[in-house]
Amino acid sequence: MTRVAFVGLGAMGVPMSSNLVKKGFTVTGFDLSANALNALENAGGRRAGTAEEAATGADVLILMVVNAAQAEAVLFEGGALEALQPDGVIALMATCPPAAVEAIEERVRKAGRRLIDAPVSGGVAGATAATLTIMAAGSRDTFGVVKPIFDALGDKVFHVGERPGQGAMVKTVNQLLCGVHIAVVAEAFALASKVGVDLKILLEIMSGSAASSWMLKDRGPRMLQSDPEVTSAVDIFVKDLGIVLDAGRATKAALPLAAAAHQMFLAASGRGDGNADDSQVIRTYFALDGVK
Incomplete structure (x- = not known):
């Protein structure tokens, strides 16, 4: 049976690791939160005192951390990379810049291990229901090793390329679309509010029209x-749209809509709403437009 180490037991990591336990995998997890470790233990997993301890002897190490810097710290400073089985696989499932993923993969390969670049989409609801979308990039052989694990976490598992970094780019495109969709819904609602249109009625109309989108139906009611x-917090899109713009600079791709949306999330965070639900970027539009 594949032995799985899981580092990063946050809002998504706890249900993801629990779903692996339910599917029969041996899971040892690490997180700085005692409550998260307790949740994994209650689900039937094992707790570790460090990332290195969690990875010791594991076949696959899943990193569901916040960013690339945390992934690097776990692997290269925390000792998890060397503790992993020789020829073991690291599944980097956090949202990271494509260039950072490529750099991490090079160091992993030199250490005799393998990396699969596998960011996810679906949020806490998808993590809990095991319906995540997983965008994996890496060699076909490495993908085959982790495919049963991914199938336990999501119902939409894609092999998007042979080169780590390509999965991160697919997730980057996903976040570009998500961030712009949220921002434009907020912009439209703020415009309607200027003339006193009932936003509940507007939401009902738009949800059934050609202007509808998944984000409108999901974030609209929360707005x-x-x-x-x-x-999903405002600051998540401050970070993720920042990654989008970095990718645009690296590839010399013009991203004017992403840049405008990033400014609105950044403004919302600057106003003190960084920890609020990302739908609350609408507060910044209301402030700009003088809508109470």
Whole structure:
């Protein structure tokens, strides 16, 4: 049976690791949060005191950390890379810049291990229901090793390329579209509010028209709430749209809409709403437009 180490037991990491346990995998996890470790233990997993301890003897190490810097710290400073089985596989499932993934993969390869670049989409709901979309890039052989694990985490598993970094680019494109969609819904709602249109009625109309989108239907209702439950924070899109713009610079691709959306999320964060649900970027539009 494949032994899995899981580092990064956050809002998505806990349900993901728990789903692996349910599917019969031996899972040892590490996180700085004692509550997260308790949750994994309650699900039938094992807790470790360090990332290196979690990775010791594991066949696959899943990194569901915040960013590339944390991934590098776990692998190269925390000792997890060397603790992994020789020829073991690291599944980097965090949202990272494509160039950073390529650099990490080179160091992993030189250490005699393999990396699969496999960011995810679907949020906490997808992590809990095991319906994540997984965008994996790496050699076909390496993908074959981790495919059963990915199948336990998501129902839409894609091999998007042979080269690590390509998965990160697919996720980058995904976040570009998501961020712009959220921002433009907020912009449209703010415009309608200027003339007193009932946003509940507007949402109903737009949801059934050619202007509809998944983001409109998901974030629109939360934009009508003053303080909705946080499913994805404003600061997530400050980070992710920053990655989008970095990718644009690296490839010399013009991304004017992404840049405009990034400015609105950045403004929302600067106003103190960084930890609010990302739908609350609408507060910044309201502030700009003088809408109460």
